[in-house]
Amino acid sequence: MSQATSPASPASGPSSPRVARDFYADLMRASQTSRAGxxxxxxxxxxxxxxxxxxxxxxxxxxxxxxxxxxxxxxxxxxxxxxxxxxxxxxxxxxxxxxxxxxxxxxxxxxxxxxxxxxxxxxxxxxxxxxxxxxxxxxxxxxxxxxxxxxxxxxxxxxxxxxxxxxxxxxxxxxxxxxxxxxxxxxxxxxxxLNRYFRPFRPLEFRVEYDRLRSVRLLDTLAPMAEESRAVFTTAFLGLFRLLHYLAYVDAEGTPPAPRRVRVLLALVRSETHALATWMHADLSPKAGSKPLQAAALRAARDLAKESERIGREVLAHVDKEPEAPARAAAAFTQLLRAQVVALVEALAPNGGLTDGVFDTLVSPQDAALRLRKDLWVYAQLCRTAEGCLRAEDVPAAERALDALKSFLAYFHDGGYQLLRYADYDAFDRFTALLVELPWPPEGPGIRARLAEDLRRFSQTLESTFHAVSRRTLLQGRGFDRQEAEALRDRFVSTLSR
Structure with missing residues (x-):
């Protein structure tokens, strides 16, 4: 894996600061070819x-x-x-x-x-x-x-x-x-x-606006992988979750009879499930890495193709005669897709400790909120530390603090950033761009003073986002584990004492 996309480690030193990149956004934009602009x-x-x-x-x-x-x-x-x-x-x-x-x-x-x-x-x-x-x-x-x-x-x-x-x-x-x-x-x-801006996405073409992997377990499993394998498995998971996203609209109306457009959506699910199965067989398996992973990819492709055909033949074929058929088809597709998500995660991380309820455990929104809250706290702490060093005109300490902050950004983009709400991305993206495009090391008191002010303002954004996450209903009764957060922070600030 390239230095830019691998998770940060405690050994990351100030001599080799890394440019933080959002691996997932890069992958999605690569899928858009000539339409990226x-x-x-x-x-x-x-x-x-x-x-x-x-x-x-x-x-x-x-x-x-x-x-x-x-x-x-x-x-x-x-x-x-x-x-x-x-x-x-x-x-x-x-x-x-x-x-x-x-x-x-x-x-x-x-x-x-x-x-x-x-x-x-x-x-x-x-x-x-x-x-x-x-x-x-x-x-x-x-x-x-x-x-x-x-x-x-x-x-x-x-x-x-x-x-x-x-x-x-x-x-x-x-x-x-x-x-x-x-x-x-x-x-x-x-x-x-022919529409310029709203031409619909193709199969396996993704959008940063709504195609995000919001599973802590899954993000942590993908982060340390070699870049080629990580890219193809990320594509597979994005494709599976896209299909599950479709299915949420099939069941959105509740009790039968379902709206007529549900039949159109189910045809889309069936079509893109088949396309994903074909891609897994032809592209994912050869690039998956080890033989066990290749075999897991082939099994997933086979199961998707075989079961989607069965659902079409045994359930969708009766959609005109049975009011419950759309709901049954949606449930069958949902079960199929969730099973493939779990099977691929277990292949990537055997004995990963998935508990009963497996898929629900894997995509737990509470786990996502806890991880995001911790990462936001650490991010704010690192910004405050760097700001303090800059205001004190301690240039060597400021450079080490900024190196630690940039190292943390690589870690953050692989995890907590993916768990943000879409409305938050703009502020985070602007600060990341400012930090990584800064002349390195930042020279001159004027540049350092402006950077200190930028750090102060973004620290406030981080703290307000931290409090907004903490107020979420699903975190009621879950106190903030400060000791765990400090341990994560210390992985990055330990370079300051060197």
Whole structure:
């Protein structure tokens, strides 16, 4: 593993300060290929959206887009052996798609800033009233350029609204034949895939906004691995948790009958489970490392492929006749995916002490909150120490303190940082960028004074975040283990005495 991504150790000395990197964010951005620039701009936009739960709304929106795109592919919804395609009535499938589009439009409205949305609606109205074709054409081209994420979201919402209205009329026909279903699929696919900022994620393409591993056990298991093996196993876990995230929306409505869009989401789960199984067999197993790990990857791939096929054949095939079928399919997929997460963790860390309830223990939110609280306390302590050395103009001690802080950042990014809430990332990212881009060592009293002030301000951010985590309901009755936190701090500050 490279120095930048390995966990910090007590032996890390001031002679070799390391640049902290977020291994997981780097991995996700690598999956985005040529779209990284657009997605970075969209991430900046999302952080300014004044809506609670904005990242979860964005996840739901992109999940629905991906589901519609996949559902309008014939292989996702029909079995040619069951009935000849040319005689099949696709009316029910169009009802499913219509409900998914309707929900996507409503989610998009929640994400749209009311002021900018009203301006774009007014511009759309003006466009229809203009008599001058040149001006109208200019407005149309300006809108379709999608220069900003809000404009891109508005264009896609308008396109979905038009398709929904079209579906309302098509559903009044006595039957919906194959060519109609295919043509609607072409129209929807074009509008979705050509969108600049909200084109849905591909299989095994991840987003820093909502694809995070929030299991302390899993993060600690992955951190010391060799870089190539760590990358492929991280991808596998991100893929499994993405599918579990989908399934949370299948059961979100509670008792049957389930909304029609649930059938669209289950088709997406089945499709991407198969894609993940294929990737595990072809990519994960050869790069897994030891033979036992290769075998574990092959078993996971086999189980995913075999069981998803069985669920499709035995449960999803009856979704039209049995109101409970969607819930049964969701439960079966959930059990399958959780089992593969646990199996891979146990293969990576045999005798790791997983207790009864296994998956729930592995993803315990209380363990995550306890780890985050401890890491935040240590981070604040190290910042305060470095600030004190800088203000005292003790340059050698300040350099050692800053080395310890930068060493801690590598450890923090492999663990506690992944457990933060999305709204917290911006402040942490800005401070990390400031620290790692600082001329090294920081020379001159002016630079040192500015850095001391930056450390003071970020210490306050760390302390307020620490108190916010401590107030979480799931930590009620769990006192702060100061002795354990001090032991972690001492792993890094021990370099100060050398």
């Amino acid at each position: 657009f997605l970075a701009e969209r991430e900046r936009w999302l952080r300014g959206v004044p809506v609670d739960g904005r990242e979860e709304l964005l996840f739901e929106f992109e999940m629905l887009l991906r589901a519609v795109e996949r559902y309008l592919n014939l292989t996702a919804v029909v079995d040619a052996k069951d009935r000849p395609l040319v005689t099949r009535d696709f009316h029910e499938e169009l009802v499913d798609v219509r409900d998914a589009m309707d929900r996507a439009i409503r989610v998009a409205r929640h994400l749209q800033d009311p002021d900018s949305d009203q301006k774009m609606v007014f511009r759309k109205y003006v466009e229809t009233q203009l008599a001058d074709d040149r001006v109208r054409r200019a407005l149309i081209e300006e809108e379709l350029d999608q220069e900003t994420p809000p404009e891109s979201l508005f264009v896609l919402r308008e396109d979905l609204d038009a398709l929904r209205n079209l579906l309302d009329h098509l559903l009044q026909l006595p039957t919906a034949r194959l060519n109609l279903f295919q043509d609607l699929g072409k129209l929807a696919l074009k509008e979705i895939v």
